[in-house]
Amino acid sequence: MGIIDEAKRGQITDEMRAISKLEGIPVEKVRNRISEGKIMLIRNAKYPSRKLVPIGKGLTTKVNVNIGTSSEVVDLDMELQKVKVANKWGDTLMDLSTGGDLDAIRRDIIKASDLPVGTVPVYQIFIESFKKKSGGAYFTEDELLNTVEKHLKDGVAFMTIHAGITKDLAIRALKSDRIIPIVSRGGDMIAGWMIHNNSENPYRKNWDYVLEMFKEYDAVISLGDALRPGATGDAHDEFQIGELLETARLVKSALQKGVQVMVEGPGHVPLNEIAWDVKLMKKLTGGVPYYVLGPLPIDVGAPYDHIASAIGAAISSASGVDLLCYLTPAEHLGLPTVKQVEEGAIAYRIAAHAGDVVKLGRKARKWDDEVSYYRGKLDWENMISKLIDPQRAYQVYTQFGTPKVKACTMCGGYCPMMWAMDQVRKIGSSSSL
């Protein structure tokens, strides 16, 4: 029995209590929202992660960190360093490896990760088929499903399952005048498979079996958006929304069977379409958690797409997105370095908090109020210690030497706050004002 079934029966479990405590909301609310599919626990029940990561309505926005080898760069040590960065800054981690011994890499990453780990299982079977049969589309439905099961057995907590895209949608998108027809790597593998084998989506054909497998581990199906826009000019066209409609139907059948499920979202979306994208998704799906890639409000920002997409991520979080998938400065260009993984994760931590200040109000803003309180008092030590990255902040604070006055090198002796404090004292002692 999964956590959704427990909640539907009215049970309050230790996990629900832990979520309640972690997020500071009443446990009954946690239970009710789990029963409605509005809160999910990102986990593989047989292999719980060290960090408890619930996502959904009323909870803080979480950040996912993608890592993994490519066919050109296979450096497990580097990837394990990225796991450490993810452990520090992230909430979930996806292993998107496509190069080297994929089983071994995945297992090492899961072992090193404090966070629940996600994968995109079609990558592996596609690559194996490519290598063994010299064509990525030569895998069978059983081989795909066995790969999913293998990942579950390894302890994977969530997987991108591209079940929303139908053969008809794929063909129409590929024939369309989209600027870029398909940018989703896994989505394209499924589309290619359907066309090559003249068959419907293998996940759709075996949907009940997929649900059973995830149910057994109480892991989370992350419904992939194969037709997400990869250019702002392609946002919210019939293909993106057509797939979302299919996805919403799958969400309902998953919830009915008590299977944890969330929905993946774009991608490249102009800034003014982000808020209603979230509202539309929540409306159509009944409010299950939404997991988006930014969105990225421009197409020209590389190698700064961690910044460009943090803009979209903050807006999407404020509008109700529950899990943000980060981008790094290497997005659209190549595999990120460890440092770039950290830059991306930090940008998204910032975006998530900017969203939470809206979504959760004062509960989230307490942190800001505290920093600002110390800032107003010119209490540098406490102010810096409470910032998002105290260590790096202190380096910048002292980059021209330790400031001589009780201010900073920006204003030096002319610090407006020192002045303000003087003025407040003067006013306090003067009855004429």
Place this chain on the structure above:
Amino acid sequence: MGIIDEAKRGQITDEMRAISKLEGIPVEKVRNRISEGKIMLIRNAKYPSRKLVPIGKGLTTKVNVNIGTSSEVVDLDMELQKVKVANKWGDTLMDLSTGGDLDAIRRDIIKASDLPVGTVPVYQIFIESFKKKSGGAYFTEDELLNTVEKHLKDGVAFMTIHAGITKDLAIRALKSDRIIPIVSRGGDMIAGWMIHNNSENPYRKNWDYVLEMFKEYDAVISLGDALRPGATGDAHDEFQIGELLETARLVKSALQKGVQVMVEGPGHVPLNEIAWDVKLMKKLTGGVPYYVLGPLPIDVGAPYDHIASAIGAAISSASGVDLLCYLTPAEHLGLPTVKQVEEGAIAYRIAAHAGDVVKLGRKARKWDDEVSYYRGKLDWENMISKLIDPQRAYQVYTQFGTPKVKACTMCGGYCPMMWAMDQVRKIGSSSSL
């Protein structure tokens, strides 16, 4: 006669034609909007900058780069390097120097700058008073006005004039329970002066004379927001809005006299209050250009406030802000290095474009469509050459060596776009689909 007077008389000047050409909008529209105060030309008519910088309704969002010495770090060479960075990435530049020979520094910066240069004249007179008379508030009204005139004579194109704050507002703000009463450096100097001298705001007392001076050079008054919120918890309180009301009145009297004017805005503002902040300002002022500092939607982001505030900047730009004042990674901590100035400017270039894609629609998105077109074709050379920073993008593209396949190191041989292109070809040649 200034450009507003010319426009009011129905004249079409060479400058209006140049603005029309630069921004791709009909010259009559340019003229009409100038006559209504909705477009300003950031300039000092007697010392035109090499770059033409109009701001306002229907125009691209512009980016201001702040530089300048502090009392602790006086390094003119470094500041002149920052000017070069500003010339590359920015549209306007403010010299906020408070250390060293302020007249000499300002003149050197103006000489090196391709961009119109702005200042905050009260800094200089406050500091001179501080040094000569051992108290920042000992300057006279005449000395303040003479400083303004000196800056105009030096070729300064716009100045922050803190005329909106009244003595009453200043006292009430300083006595309030704001988390940080006043964070504006110049605003605090004016507030301190008013309290120390028990006098109304010196700019307000001499408002007509201030207008005359700016009129003579057709330079731009940038009405400073001394009471801008310096903590998200202080946003949109009676002090911020009270000052905005005063500012809006001053805007109207400036426009009546044909003096170019814009309004400065916050500061620290939660994400969901940014869009309506812009709408409120535009409504109250009749739609003159708005020049904001981000806004910054969180207080805890240092040393990444260039990223945190780029979030707010993109939203404010999309909502109608005309000129964005950048923040650097050193904001709230100290003086920025040259590299940090560049990081801030690039983050704001990204934010400005994200806003323009909304404000200007396809006209701005043409750039994105072009990049995405090449991206979809896997034409790396052209794609990278059109990005916001091709040089740095190429470095990231090749950071693990030049990719061997026609893809990138992220996906290697499993590039979804190569696949998509194959699929499109297959579909094209198959009549059965």
